[in-house]
């Protein structure tokens with residue numbers, strides 16, 4: 001099938017490379033020329049395991065990139081993988097989606113055959129049918145149902161394991177405007193749907209939109225609940241990891257997403273939970289539980305720094321921050337909890353020295369005044385205390401010999417030789 005993908009960020013690039021990998025001809029349409037050049041040169045514009053190999057394999061043949069929207073006319077299906085950020089007030093900002101839909105609609109005005117437009121971006125119920133659809137119809141001069149079809153197909157991949165998650169998902173969800181559109185999506189995804197373990201969920205469009213938010217709201221709230229239980233465990237001098245491991249054996253609960261600590265960050269949980277809260281309020285509903293999930297999450301970085309301060313006076317102290325990305329396996333630092341930890345530390349007068357295997361250059365522009373070290377060991381050299389903000393496997397089994405005071409407060413439960421430390425404190429254990 002000939003497919004175009006509008007927006008080539010974390011989702012668009014992964015989806016494009018994976019669709020090429022399962023046998024489709026794919027064109028990425030992206031406004032950032034550096035990304036277009038990278039893909040056409042066979043290079044991955046982002047750090048994702050398994051992505052570089054796939055782009056290298058398919059670039060120049062079944063995978064191409066361009067800044068020109070007219071390329072959509074060579075294809076039958078277009079996926080919109082554009083950002084859906086949050087506005088200042090936390091609500092969903094659709095400006096980029098509207099702009100992308102306008103450009104796409106204009107390009108489709110000259111197309112002869114039928115075209116299916118699939119919204120893959122995370123959008124609130126009603127967006128596909130009431131915002132994207134009308135823009136496409138107005139700009140293309142084609143009515144939905146008469147040469148133009150729309151569908152919503154949310155994406156559940158995680159950063160760091162994006163390729164694997166896309167190719168081996170638990171489920172594929174879509175809501176389509178017609179049987180023909182649904183049939184096209186089934187055909188497109190056939191190699192993945194044929195795999196054992198992939199459930200197909202076909203719904204109406206607004207359920208597909210809400211499934212994505214419900215999924216993220218559930219997972220984020222689960223981690224907040226786990227953190228609240230972890231904070232309570234710490235007060236009782238109990239180990240939350242032992243407690244929750246046992247709780248997770250109940251298969252109604254499951255052992256996954258049970259890691260308590262610094263809480264959730266990233267480009268999705270925070271913005272999606274906020275968009276759903278704002279959307280719910282717009283609809284006249286007070287989302288008390290989601291509000292509480294955010295409150296618990298926002299408190300964890302301060303709790304970590306409070307715990308460190310119980311052992312190390314922070315004014316003038318040299319503190320190593322281990323990990324900057326919002327989770328291991330990615331260089332993404334958007335809404336990373338590590339940044340909140342750094343803010344609390346510097347507010348209290350500490351000198352921060354940070355280490356991360358891949359994310360330093362994404363932090364440096366916004367934090368030019370802290371020190372950066374080439375490795376965790378280098379950051380620990382001469383430090384009066386250290387905190388773990390990201391559970392990079394590289395931090396397991398670290399040597400603390402070089403520290404001025406061997407005090408470690410761990411926000412992520414890494415593998416540590418506690419006997420090598422003067423003080424080891426876990427945030428929730």
Ligand SMILES: NC(=O)C1=CN([C@@H]2O[C@H](COP(=O)(O)OP(=O)(O)OC[C@H]3O[C@@H](n4cnc5c(N)ncnc54)[C@H](O)[C@@H]3O)[C@@H](O)[C@H]2O)C=CC1
Pocket residue numbers: 006007008009010011012029030031032035081082083084096099100103120121122123155156157158159267268
């Ligand atoms: N990052 C993730 O792990 C996941 C993200 N999502 C959702 O997918 C959507 C996209 O997210 P990401 O890929 O993370 O965003 P991103 O910010 O990494 O990438 C978006 C890309 O779109 C490009 N772009 C912006 N305006 C454009 C335009 N008018 N025409 C063409 N390209 C344009 C940008 O230059 C950028 O490369 C969002 O709605 C997000 O919530 C869903 C599941 C997972």
Ligand SMILES: O=C(O)[C@H]1O[C@H](OP(=O)(O)OP(=O)(O)OC[C@H]2O[C@@H](n3ccc(=O)[nH]c3=O)[C@H](O)[C@@H]2O)[C@H](O)[C@@H](O)[C@@H]1O
Pocket residue numbers: 122155156157158159160216219223256257258259260261262263264265266267268269326327
């Ligand atoms: O909509 C999205 O963009 C994506 O958001 C999350 O994926 P992602 O943000 O990449 O990362 P997660 O692995 O979910 O972790 C999110 C945050 O929760 C934290 N977390 C996760 C699990 C856990 O047990 N404890 C915990 O603190 C992580 O450290 C991280 O900061 C979802 O897991 C994906 O299914 C979804 O597609």
